[in-house]
Amino acid sequence: MTRADDRTDVGTGSAATKVSVEAPAEVPAGPLLLGVRHHGPGSARAVAAALDAGRPKAVLVEGPPEADALVALAADEEMRPPVALLAHAVDDPGRAAFWPMAEFSPEWVAIRWALAHGVEVRFIDLPATHTLAAADPTWGDGEGEGDGEGCEGPDGQAGLRVDPLAEFAAAAGYDDPERWWEDSFELRGTTDPFAPFEAVAEAMGALREAYGHGGHARDPVREAYMRIQLRAARKRYGDDVAVVCGAWHVPALRRTGTATADRALLRGLPKVKTAMTWVPWTHRRLARRSGYGAGIESPGWYAHLFTAPDRPVVRWLTKVAGLLRDEDLAVSSAHVIEAVRLADSLAVLRGRPRPGLDETTDAVRAVMGDGSDVPLGLIHDRLVVGDVLGTVPDGAPAVPLQRDLERLQRSLRLKPEARERDLELDLRKDNDATRSRLLHRLRLLGVDWGEPVAGRGSTGTFRESWRLRWRPELHVQVAEAGVWGTTVEAAATARAQARAGGAGDLATVTALAEQCLLAGLTDALPAVLRALADRAALDADVSHLAQALPALARALRYGDVRATDTAALAEVAAGLAERICVGLPPACAGLDADAAAEMRARLDSVHAAIALLPTGPVASEDPAEDPDEDTAEGTGGSTGGSTEGSAEDRRTEDRNAPGAPGDGIVGRWAAVLGRLAVRERVPGVVRGRAARLLLDEGRLADDEAARLMGLALSPAAPPADAAAWIEGFVGGASGGGLLLVHDERLLGLVDAWLSGVPDDAFTGVLPLLRRTFASFEPGVRRTLGELAARGPAATGPRRPAAGPPGFADALDERRADAVLPLLHLILGTEVPA
Known part of the structure; x- marks a missing residue:
């Protein structure tokens, strides 16, 4: 059987590729076994030419037979590759597999050819019902990286297997399999449409003799099923059958054997009920090393080779120039001409049949990028890989949730895009x-x-x-x-209700309540709020309550702008805030350094959250009456301060605390901060932070703040505790540096305390002080350094005529000279007499 000169269109839309067979070719005896490389544009063109020459009555394609009912959709005008067949277990949708196809995939070309010529087309790989049910991980995710047959598992991983391309490249003296493939197939042509397949089949036969299944443990079973399907097709159509499959399988399909032996391999395979559909795919996803993609590194380049067979280098470099011009880079037509000449010259020097991606990239770097690699990253991302996203027709099967999502995307004009x-x-x-x-x-x-x-x-x-x-x-x-x-709404509501019932801690259910408000799930809120109230009532850990309150406050605030009824949530938040006000002072007693630092962060978050809560009167409670407060156990050793004193002394201390309670939860919280600021058993970092929050709110007078700092930095206070108080008062991103710059008394107190720290204690407090002052802006640190260099004003009024208030108006040379001995020691220089 021969085939005269003919020309046919393969592809879709304006990107159709014209394939020409220039001379009659003798069709090989028996069925056409067209071994291909998945996603190889050279293989795709060769398949089109071979099918035109052979004119088979049936085309068998490697893929899951469950997709036979969907194959007709490939002819739909709305179906634009890259697309993928998606199979998933009905009872466990997370167990899924993909069979991707691009415009330049041989399988896609074969399907389109068969549909265009009215020829039966079927899939002959192992059914997905067995693939998804297999417990053996070697059955699942992806295939060999050279051939890339098979499906892609949901995690996109592939095992270590023989790479046929790497073996062939090494035998030919190439260190890059992709370059060998381009030189041997993509950049060459032939007038005999069957010659490439005969050569590849012979090479694969030798490889299979040496390596067997090459680490593809499920291949013998898959190939047994393929042989059974091939026998059935030959029984109906004789030898007028074409098989398009991975070249790795061709030797196994040529091997003679009995149907009984093949059926024995398939006996007892596990099964799972599956569903299948078409889904959009992306070029970027094809570039990953898994599934049919097999790690092709340049899907955009391969698509260009397939859709632009004439003058591909010129057209490619024109694309590159257009992209660079869009990015405001000066690239002219002269650049394109010179880049084409350089790419051609490089191909000759390197012994390649035509310029490939390496040659065009080198030409772009030299001519359009002036030797810089910076533009190459953009070219690789946008063109070599690309962000092409396929489409599937509305008639493709889909779960109802997918249909609803697509409806919402259209109505909201929120189109899914592969590009970020x-x-x-x-x-x-x-x-x-x-x-x-x-x-x-x-x-x-x-x-x-x-x-x-x-x-x-x-x-x-x-x-x-x-x-x-x-x-x-x-x-x-x-x-x-x-x-x-x-x-989407019903599913999200049901999911939120289920998560509320199974939430194990208060923070989880609080975050869920915030999510429900942001998502507008009013039907889910009652169940979530009941769970929230139950967890809050049972959780006695104040730190957990403090961790949960900010999320509730944010939810209330966001609920206002979304016009959501948050009355029930506000009630829960108010109760949570009340419990924090009662339980926080005893929880802060006797904390170690790490726990104190964590509590300081909790203090900040609760303070910000309470400012967002609705204001209103709360049940009055004497802030001085905290029964059993001083008997609470801390999480670590005491950080200093006396633990002695009667309850009457402590009540007097509380009544004298800054921050009068006032009305509402805000006033109650201010009273709590006031008690924390003066309580000796509270760690210094928490006391200092409480005082700073009151000062920022205007509830602490400047004189009182100076008094509290003076007490915290008095000689009787341990240096470590005093440094922690400074950390709490001015540390972090709280603007504490500017506060010291503008308040002469506070800076003077810090300066005097730091000057009086004993030598043996200074090295212990230095890391904490360094962390505190390192958080200040560079300009603030520089100003503080200049003030410290001048030293405090020794005499005269508090505000000198010149210079910063409270400090001398000129550099104190004696203070500056004090550092000279240390500098000479460090530099190894001689100290002058």
């Missing part, structure tokens, strides 16, 4: 508020299409910033989430 992009939302607008609820609901379902990020503009609660990127794996996550409901 930022989305700014104004929650005062109805469409943006609905978009925000959708993204939050998907996050609650585990579909991480969007990730919240810090906004670059306004910090108001009506603004939200998201980073969106659609990945093919999200289709599996949507299928998994489909067990919770048929719509």
